Amino acid sequence: MRNLWIFVSRYNAFFFFFIFFAIGVVLTIKNNSYQRSVTLSSTNEIVGDAYGRLNVLKRYLNLGQVNDSLAMENAKLKTQLLVLQNVDSSKVIKVSDSVNQQQYTLFAAKVIKNSISLRNNYITINKGSADGIVKDMAVISPQTGVVGFVQDVSEHLATIRSLLNKNTAISVYIKKNNAFGSLVWGDGNFDFKKALVKEIPNHFNVKVGDTVITSGVGSFPKGIEIGRIVKTGISTGDSFMTLEVSLFNDFSTLQYVYIVKDRLATEQKALEEQLPNEQ
Amino acid sequence: MNSKTILLNIFRWFVLLFVQIFLLRNLNYYNLSTPFIYILFILVLPFRIPNLLLFLIAFGTGLTIDAFYDTLGVHTSACVALAFVRILFISVSVNRDAFDEPEPSLGNMGFKWFLLYAFLCTIVHHIIVFVLEAFKFSEIGYTLGRALISVIFTLFIVLLVEFTFHNRKSN
Known part of the structure; x- marks a missing residue:
């Protein structure tokens, strides 16, 4: 002894x-698993507070760019408003269907922490459970483009698993022919302006310059423009092709995001849980 | 260890972690290379520090960085490994009974010794950080490449800081 x-x-x-x-x-390993601990991350109050204070200073630097993007968004919304106001009002359709009610509501939130240089990037925002944010909500960019999913929520803060993360996959369409694929980031390419669309069947005709949009399967509303295809013909060796997409939104200057609240999300989840467990 | 050394190290801890979290976290070179300057704090802790205390400090420092990077465990493991390499290297290369100098800095130990010391510690730390972060064997080549390029970046800044603040003593 x-x-x-x-x-x-x-x-x-x-x-x-x-x-x-x-x-x-x-x-x-625990942190990588589904039930990750939230105590020591940026949803923590002290850490979140520190980032929040610093961000006040940082916001001024990008103010011009944010103004421009807001002006552009205003212009876009005004155009939509004009289109809606000029609808022929003599045609009255009465359908008492909940699908015609507004399915999605957007919350705006300020980004208080962002990273683009890691393999798995997370964003922290200044809205939390007190503002109605729950786990797995979709997050989109102010102009166009997707950001990611809500990962953890504390009372006043939330973290977002950004698209720039190995655990994020978003279901997408090629706009012109509705070919169905999945958007991922970081498989051999760690440029924050580019992502990959995988699992598009080989028989679809896809060209450089085609637009990629969200498919509406999952948490994202249908038809959000994500990016433009810049490279085709990446060989995979199976019957699916991989495409490289240049993203419309810039993760490095992200300051505001919209969190998408899906009114039917809980209903859909409850319904799908009744299916036999196949996966 | 007198109170001056303790205060100096606490001051160093705050400064290096502040720079790392609020400045260097936003800095990277084509998404390939990220500097982790905060490890300099563990590198230049005094020679006479007990092993247990060294490991506890490394663990705490890593945990703090992890909280800000949202990578719980990654930097913690890497810092602990760094502390272990530090102990091994110092026990092999420095006469343990006669520490003339208080801490293993560039000015105290000379350029060659410090460069080798910093390189070995940094490379172990970085490889563990990048491998644990990616956590995927299919990307191992890319991950190691990123780690090596980051080692160069970190070493460059570590030497820059050391030349700025420590070289005066040797003259």
Whole structure:
């Protein structure tokens, strides 16, 4: 026993290393799993507060760009308003169908922390459960383009799993022929302005310059323009093709995001849970 | 260890972590290379620090960085490994009974020794950070490439800081 004790104390550095390193790796693995701990991340109050304060300063630097984008968005909304006002009002359609009610509501939220340089990037916003944000809501950019999904929610803050993350996949269409694929980031390309569309069947004719939109399957509303195809013909070796997309939104200057509240989300989830578990 | 050393190290901890979190977190080179300057704090802790305390400090520093980077566990593991490499390297290369110098800085130990020391510690730390972060074997080549380029970036800044603040003593 005494010898063992001498052995342990002589090589104490190694044993300490073993213990602490094991704790670190366990934390990493736990953090990767679905039930991740939220106590030590940027939804934490102290961390969130620090980022919030710093962000007040940082916002001024990009003010011009934000103004421009808001002006553009205004112009777009005004155009839509004009179109709607000029609808022929003599045609009255009476359909008492909940689908015709507004399905999606948008909340605007300010980005208080963002990163684009990591393999798995997260964004922190200044809205939380008190504002009606719940896990897995879709998040979109102010002009056009997708941002990601809500990952964790605290009372006044929430983290978003950005598109620039290995765990994010968004279901998309090629606009012109409704070919169905899945948008991912970071498979051999870590440029924050580019993403990949995978699982498009080979028989579709897709050209450089085609637009990619959200499919409406999942949390995102249908038809949000995501990006333009810049490269085709990436060989995969199976019957699906991979396309490279240049994203319309710029993650590096993201300051405001919209969180999409789907009125039918809980209903849809409850209904789909009744299906036999296939996956 | 006197109170001056403790205060100096606490000050260093705050400054380096502040710079890392609020400045360098936003800095990267074509998404390939990210500097992690905060490890300089662990590199230049005093020689006479007990092993357990060194590991606890490394663990706490890593945990703080992880909280701000949203990467719980990644930097914690890497910092603990860094502390272990530090202990090994110092026990091999420095005479343990006669520490003439208080801490292993560039000015105290000379350029060659410090460069090798910083390089070994940094490379272990960075490889663990990038591998644990990606957590995917299919990307291992790219991940190691990113780690190596980041090592160069970090070493450059570490040497820059050391030349600025420590070289005066040796003259």
